[in-house]
Amino acid sequence: MTKNSEIRLLGTVASPYVNRVQFVCNLKSIDYEFVAENLACKSELLLTSNPIHKKVPVLLHANESPTCESLVIIQYLEEIKPDVHPIFPSAPAERANNRFWAHYIDNQFFPLYEKLRITQGKERKEAIKQEIIEGSIVLEEAFVKTSKGKAYFGGDDVGFLDVVLGCFLSWTYFVEKENKFKIFDEVRTPRLVEWTKRIWSHEAIKSVIPTNEIISEFYMMLQKYRPLGA
The missing domain is CATH 1.20.1050.10 (Glutathione S-transferase Yfyf (Class Pi); Chain A, domain 2)
Known part of the structure; x- marks a missing residue:
């Protein structure tokens, strides 16, 4: 995980949904900054990045809109880096x-x-x-x-x-x-x-x-x- 990366991941280390995003980042050698959230006292960044569900994970990529929900994030990572360890079948x-x-x-x-x-x-x-x-x-x-x-x-x-x-x-x-x-x-x-x-x-x-x-x-x-x- 690289600090000051253009990709930031809002999450908590115990969440399996956050872990799966980290798993894919590692598979694809994607550098990211992990921003730890306290789910009992959510940050303003989390609340504004995911105003509908107010949950982790949330992926922040440069100046793009926040990406929420783990499966959506995984598909996004696949699309921005399709040639490194593709995880979806071709058919x-x-x-x-x-x-x-x-x-x-x-x-x-x-x-x-x-x-x-x-x-x-x-x-x-x-x-x-x-x-x-x-x-x-x-x-x-x-x-x-x-x-x-x-x-x-x-x-x-x-x-x-x-x-x-x-x-x-x-x-x-x-x-x-x-x-x-x-x-x-x-x-x-x-x-x-x-x-x-x-x-x-x-x-x-x-x-x-x-x-x-x-x-x-x-x-x-x-x-x-x-x-x-x-």
């Missing part, structure tokens, strides 16, 4: 398929983590755990089809869906530990278990994945502030 049908699964991950799968956090009662929590497990099996099937037998969703190297799902790994491990169950399991989701090991050790993400301690602190803050950003 239109495959790009559409990637966007479908990104929507599933962001709007159906990961929200179950938050649902589990705020739900009271053992039986109801167990029901949500089962929903998460069923979702992980769906993602295992998606990985098998999308990767076509290769190491990543993107094939031989990290692609769009690897970024979208990979940014949630720290939170996945945290949720597993807090709730004493496995989300990605060697029996149910063997391909994704191997995939998580590859993503976890990838040079482009190692420096931006939050530690368990950072997530734990953020988790405590979520008792008062719920949205993670998008």
Whole structure:
């Protein structure tokens, strides 16, 4: 991350949505200045840059208008630097398929983590755990089809869906530990278990994945502030 860069990223280190933008910046060797936000006391810069949702991440690029929402930012980064580690498939049908699964991950799968956090009662929590497990099996099937037998969703190297799902790994491990169950399991989701090991050790993400301690602190803050950003 370069200070005084023409690109600034407003975010918080514990947000998976911010992490995915950092992941893509690293993949594409894009220098940026990280501007840390306190979501309990948002800066005027954040509020004016994202007046609709007032959430992170927000990308500020030179004199351009602010770009908000992580998936929109990723597509923007792909367009301004398309020749360095392209993350989208070249075929239109495959790009559409990637966007479908990104929507599933962001709007159906990961929200179950938050649902589990705020739900009271053992039986109801167990029901949500089962929903998460069923979702992980769906993602295992998606990985098998999308990767076509290769190491990543993107094939031989990290692609769009690897970024979208990979940014949630720290939170996945945290949720597993807090709730004493496995989300990605060697029996149910063997391909994704191997995939998580590859993503976890990838040079482009190692420096931006939050530690368990950072997530734990953020988790405590979520008792008062719920949205993670998008």
